[in-house]
Amino acid sequence: MKISIQNISKRYNKEKYALKDFSLTIETGILGLLGPNGAGKSTLMKIIATISQPTQGSIELDGHNVLKEPDYIRKILGYLPQDFGVYANLNAYEFLEYIAAMKGVGGPGLRKRIGALLEGVNLIESAKLPIGTYSGGMKQRIGIAQALLNDPKVLIFDEPTVGLDPEERMRFRNLISDLAQTSIIILSSHIVSDIETIADEVAIMQSGMLITKGTQSEVISLVDGKVFETLLESSALTDFKTKHLVVNTIRQKDQVRARYISPNPAKGSELVSPTLEDAYLFLTHKKP
Amino acid sequence: MGAFYTIIISDYKQRTRSYAFLVTLAISLYAAYSFVPAPNATYSTVRVGGYIGVQNAAWIGYVTAMMTSVFLCWIGFYLINSGIKKDIDTGVGAIIATTAVNNFSYLLAKTWSNFLVLLTIVGCVFLMAITLFFIRSSGYPFQVSQFILPYLLITIPAIFFTAALAVVAEVFLYRYTILMNVVYFIFFCAVVSLQVTLSSRIDIIGSKPVFAAMQQTVFEQSHDASQAVSMGFMFGSKHHFHYFEFDGIRWTAQAIFSRVVLICFALLLVFISSRFFHRFEIKQKFKAKKKSKFPEIVRKAQPSHAIKLSTLPPIVSAYGIMPFIKTELLMLFRKGPRWLWLINLGGMTALIFAPLTIAHQMILPILWFLQVGRWSDLATKEKTNRIHYFTYASYKPLSRLLPAQIIAGIVLALVLAFPLLLRYLVGMQFLPLLSIIMGGVFIVLFAVVFGILSGGKKLFEILFFAFTYANIEKIPFLDYFGGMNQGINYSLLIAGFVGLFILLSFVLRRIEIRRV
Numbered sequence: 001m002k003i004s005i006q007n008i009s010k011r012y013n014k015e016k017y018a019l020k021d022f023s024l025t026i027e028t029g030i031l032g033l034l035g036p037n038g039a040g041k042s043t044l045m046k047i048i049a050t051i052s053q054p055t056q057g058s059i060e061l062d063g064h065n066v067l068k069e070p071d072y073i074r075k076i077l078g079y080l081p082q083d084f085g086v087y088a089n090l091n092a093y094e095f096l097e098y099i100a101a102m103k104g105v106g107g108p109g110l111r112k113r114i115g116a117l118l119e120g121v122n123l124i125e126s127a128k129l130p131i132g133t134y135s136g137g138m139k140q141r142i143g144i145a146q147a148l149l150n151d152p153k154v155l156i157f158d159e160p161t162v163g164l165d166p167e168e169r170m171r172f173r174n175l176i177s178d179l180a181q182t183s184i185i186i187l188s189s190h191i192v193s194d195i196e197t198i199a200d201e202v203a204i205m206q207s208g209m210l211i212t213k214g215t216q217s218e219v220i221s222l223v224d225g226k227v228f229e230t231l232l233e234s235s236a237l238t239d240f241k242t243k244h245l246v247v248n249t250i251r252q253k254d255q256v257r258a259r260y261i262s263p264n265p266a267k268g269s270e271l272v273s274p275t276l277e278d279a280y281l282f283l284t285h286k287k288p
Numbered sequence: 289m290g291a292f293y294t295i296i297i298s299d300y301k302q303r304t305r306s307y308a309f310l311v312t313l314a315i316s317l318y319a320a321y322s323f324v325p326a327p328n329a330t331y332s333t334v335r336v337g338g339y340i341g342v343q344n345a346a347w348i349g350y351v352t353a354m355m356t357s358v359f360l361c362w363i364g365f366y367l368i369n370s371g372i373k374k375d376i377d378t379g380v381g382a383i384i385a386t387t388a389v390n391n392f393s394y395l396l397a398k399t400w401s402n403f404l405v406l407l408t409i410v411g412c413v414f415l416m417a418i419t420l421f422f423i424r425s426s427g428y429p430f431q432v433s434q435f436i437l438p439y440l441l442i443t444i445p446a447i448f449f450t451a452a453l454a455v456v457a458e459v460f461l462y463r464y465t466i467l468m469n470v471v472y473f474i475f476f477c478a479v480v481s482l483q484v485t486l487s488s489r490i491d492i493i494g495s496k497p498v499f500a501a502m503q504q505t506v507f508e509q510s511h512d513a514s515q516a517v518s519m520g521f522m523f524g525s526k527h528h529f530h531y532f533e534f535d536g537i538r539w540t541a542q543a544i545f546s547r548v549v550l551i552c553f554a555l556l557l558v559f560i561s562s563r564f565f566h567r568f569e570i571k572q573k574f575k576a577k578k579k580s581k582f583p584e585i586v587r588k589a590q591p592s593h594a595i596k597l598s599t600l601p602p603i604v605s606a607y608g609i610m611p612f613i614k615t616e617l618l619m620l621f622r623k624g625p626r627w628l629w630l631i632n633l634g635g636m637t638a639l640i641f642a643p644l645t646i647a648h649q650m651i652l653p654i655l656w657f658l659q660v661g662r663w664s665d666l667a668t669k670e671k672t673n674r675i676h677y678f679t680y681a682s683y684k685p686l687s688r689l690l691p692a693q694i695i696a697g698i699v700l701a702l703v704l705a706f707p708l709l710l711r712y713l714v715g716m717q718f719l720p721l722l723s724i725i726m727g728g729v730f731i732v733l734f735a736v737v738f739g740i741l742s743g744g745k746k747l748f749e750i751l752f753f754a755f756t757y758a759n760i761e762k763i764p765f766l767d768y769f770g771g772m773n774q775g776i777n778y779s780l781l782i783a784g785f786v787g788l789f790i791l792l793s794f795v796l797r798r799i800e801i802r803r804v
Contacts, residue, residue: 046677049677049681050680050681051676051677051680051681051801053802071683071684074681074682074683074684075683077681079677079678079681081677081678083674083677084674084675084677084678085673085674085675086673086675087619087669087673087675088673089619089622089623090615090618090619094615094618097611097615098611098612098615099678099682100611101606101609101611101612101615102612102678102679102682102683102685102688102689103682103683104605104606104607104682104683105603105604105605105606106604106605106606106608106611107603107604107606108604109601109602109603109604110601110603110604112600112601113600113601113603116600116601117600120597146678148597149603150603151597151600151602151603175597178596178597178598179597179598182598
């Protein structure tokens with residue numbers, strides 16, 4: 001399976017673009033989308049999910065233009081929006097049956113499938129309660145369950161781990177890694193570690209444009225030999241930050257251990273192994 | 289003081305930027321135009337027995353002020369009765385609850401913003417009334433005081449009272465929107481009936497001194513003291529009416545004082561309600577109630593259940609709309625308090641035993657109006673509940689979900705009307721039977737179209753209320769269910785509207801889906 005996004009733009013007015021001439025090819029596996037707020041991640045996901053129309057460009061799934069034939073992708077799509085709601089009066093079973101009907105899924109095995117999914121997202125014990133009584137994390141989990149209802153071949157998760165505790169985040173990762181063998185999974189998150197542990201490929205976006213895309217090691221290699229750590233006096237930190245991109249600091253009594261990215265390291269600095277977070281911050285950092 | 293002012297202005301801006309406000313404003317202006325009938329019109333709005341006033345400044349000023357007062361006490365309430373609910377829904381209320389603003393200040397700010405919304409409409413109607421004077425007066429002198437005084441002393445206190453009452457209703461009935469609407473409907477009917485009873489001292493609308501002055505003027509001209517005052521849209525030829533010259537009224541200190549008392553009473557109600565205000569502690573109460581029902585489930589540590597998605601039962605395609613209809617009916621059934629179903633059952637029983645005319649003309653529209661909360665968000669609940677990202681990304685949302693919503697709404701209408709339908713069927717009266725079915729289809733599609741168009745339920749609620757009241761008052765134009773008009777041509781007219789609404793609902797939803 002392959003999704004080809006070609007020259008997609010989404011323009012709100014003459015000067016404001018949510019996406020600008022964006023092209024990307026996504027194949028089976030997990031693609032992690034990273035980018036600061038307003039980078040266009042959610043807009044891109046909504047367009048792929050066919051609920052938003054681009055101003056120009058095309059998206060093809062295995063040769064089918066999904067902008068012209070939205071139902072082609074909708075049949076095999078699982079989508080978890082960033083900001084979604086629920087019908088508070090329905091319980092988890094009823095709500096998922098409703099969503100299943102929307103997705104065109106039925107048959108005698110549906111109830112069993114819903115039960116298994118609720119078990120998978122750890123909601124089976126509360127499945128008969130009205131969703132209106134659920135906590136934020138529980139609602140997020142019901143969102144994850146609905147996305148998996150129709151055995152999707154294209155899965156789009158927009159910030160899926162928001163509101164989940166560490167254990168639930170781990171459970172989520174395990175749940176979708178099973179699907180990655182046969183499906184395209186697009187996952188956006190602000191938490192770089194979520195992407196780091198699960199994504200086969202990473203795409204970094206900023207201001208509606210694609211900055212880079214590649215495997216994690218390819219993206220990390222962009223900051224190879226540029227990440228350092230050094231010990232500084234606390235009072236020197238502010239001045240140091242004006243010269244280098246400081247990505248992390250750890251206080252140690254009167255001193256500060258600073259992790260920074262720079263092509264020209266300060267004297268006494270120690271070269272360290274870069275991470276995806278270093279690469280992300282380096283690529284999306286806006287110079288003052 | 290700054291926070292107080294900010295709450296008022298922010299709330300006012302938020303409300304006046306809504307579709308419902310614009311539509312209510314447009315309806316108000318149209319209504320204002322109709323408050324002073326043209327000389328050749330076949331209806332009157334205020335008359336004293338067989339007398340109506342010549343269209344001078346006083347007549348136009350006082351009639352439009354009184355009619356606006358009635359109109360906004362009626363429609364206006366439904367426009368403004370969700371100010372606190374909006375703060376609950378948006379979560380802004382939770383932030384307000386943590387600030388230093390006390391309950392009374394908050395509710396008073398809401399009252400003022402409600403008042404400003406209605407005042408904006410009054411301002412537009414006031415200008416319309418002056419314009420009407422210059423169109424219709426035929427030579428009578430323009431006296432600005434004959435416009436300012438009635439609006440100042442009749443309309444403004446009445447809308448302030450309505451603004452306060454909307455806040456009080458939200459405080460006490462915040463969980464029972466349908467009940468709130470119904471209670472106010474009954475209250476309004478009572479107010480209007482008391483209004484024309486001159487012996488009663490209750491005068492919320494503010495028309496009693498005007499009625500008394502009009503009667504006095506007519507008496508001076510005709511020496512007939514038995515002329516009763518009527519107000520509302522009264523249809524029929526005006527050929528046999530006499531005309532009298534109304535010069536306005538002398539506002540006595542007592543009359544002015546009574547209007548000030550009304551405002552003070554409204555403030556007192558707001559103050560009392562502030563003692564009972566929930567201060568946005570709603571969700572916690574709801575959760576606590578549910579937790580106590582299922583304590584062991586919620587508190588128990590959850591075991592880990594690893595599942596493999598590839599081992600789940602295979603999916604079977606099912607693209608029919610029956611599951612949607614089932615869920616939509618389930619949601620319609622569960623919406624609102626359960627005791628309302630007892631009233632519905634009572635209404636259905638009344639449809640069996642009441643005289644046919646009363647059952648058709650009175651009970652049926654009221655029974656349907658009780659469902660206003662169920663129908664008003666029939667096609668907008670995806671957006672208000674933020675489910676639309678799921679629905680619009682689903683398979684053929686336009687041709688599957690929307691028809692299911694419409695069908696579920698119609699099923700509810702027809703189930704409620706079933707006893708009456710059965711009576712007509714047994715009596716072989718097929719035309720009224722058809723009218724009721726068309727009426728049920730009409731009102732559901734009306735809810736769908738106006739819901740999608742306005743993006744909310746308020747507009748439909750206001751219009752449905754207007755329809756119901758007009759039908760009970762036997763105003764023929766808004767008879768959508770054949771209570772008064774039962775000819776085949778009338779049924780065809782409603783069928784035409786139904787066809788138009790079906791087309792509109794699909795076109796509007798299609799646009800909506802594309803604009804997410």
